[in-house]
Amino acid sequence: MTSQDRSDAEPIGATALAAAGVAAAHALAEVARASGKAALAAQAEVLRLRLTGAARINALRYPRALAAQDTTASLPEDRRDWEIGQAYARAAEPPLELARIAADIAELGAELATQADAGLRADAVAAAQLAAGAARGAVALVAINLTAGQDDERVVEARRCAEIADHAASQALAAL
Numbered sequence: 001m002t003s004q005d006r007s008d009a010e011p012i013g014a015t016a017l018a019a020a021g022v023a024a025a026h027a028l029a030e031v032a033r034a035s036g037k038a039a040l041a042a043q044a045e046v047l048r049l050r051l052t053g054a055a056r057i058n059a060l061r062y063p064r065a066l067a068a069q070d071t072t073a074s075l076p077e078d079r080r081d082w083e084i085g086q087a088y089a090r091a092a093e094p095p096l097e098l099a100r101i102a103a104d105i106a107e108l109g110a111e112l113a114t115q116a117d118a119g120l121r122a123d124a125v126a127a128a129q130l131a132a133g134a135a136r137g138a139v140a141l142v143a144i145n146l147t148a149g150q151d152d153e154r155v156v157e158a159r160r161c162a163e164i165a166d167h168a169a170s171q172a173l174a175a176l
Helices: 002-008 013-033 038-071 077-115 118-145 155-174
Strands: none
Touching: 002 013, 013 038, 013 077, 013 118, 077 118, 077 155, 118 155
16 A cells, blocks of 8 residues: 555545445434424434544544554654554554444434334434444454554443444334
C-alpha cells in the first residue's frame, strides 16, 4: 500500500457499523414519536447525532493512522514507534465511542420495547438488535487499531459495551 493509498483509505467497517447504529437510532426516534414518547425520540436523535460525529472523526483519524508509517519514516526508531502507536491509539477512540453509543441505543431500544405502542414494539426490538450488532463489530476495530493485547483497557471497555448492548437487545426481545 502506498502513501497515497493510505491517505485515501476509508474506514469501511466503521462506516458500515456507524450506518447501522444511525439507522437503529433513527428507527427508535420514529417509534418513540409514533408512540407519543417525545423525550425518548429526542434521546434517540441525540444518540444518532453523536454517532454521526464519531463516524466523521473516524473518517479523519483512520487514514492518518494508516499513513503514520510513511509520515514518520525519517524519525529515529523509538520516536517513530511512539508516533505510530499514538496515531493508532487516536484511531481506536472513534470505534470505542461507536461501541459506547451503540450500547446506549440498544438500551433505548429495550426501553421502547416496553413503552412503545404495541404495534411498534417489534421495530424497537429490531433496532436494539441492530445496535447490539454494531457494538459487537466495534470491538474488533478497537482491538486492531490498538495493535495491543486483548486485556488493553479500551478493548475491555469495548467488549463491556458490546455485552451491555447484547443484554439490552435480549431484554427487548423478551419484552415482546
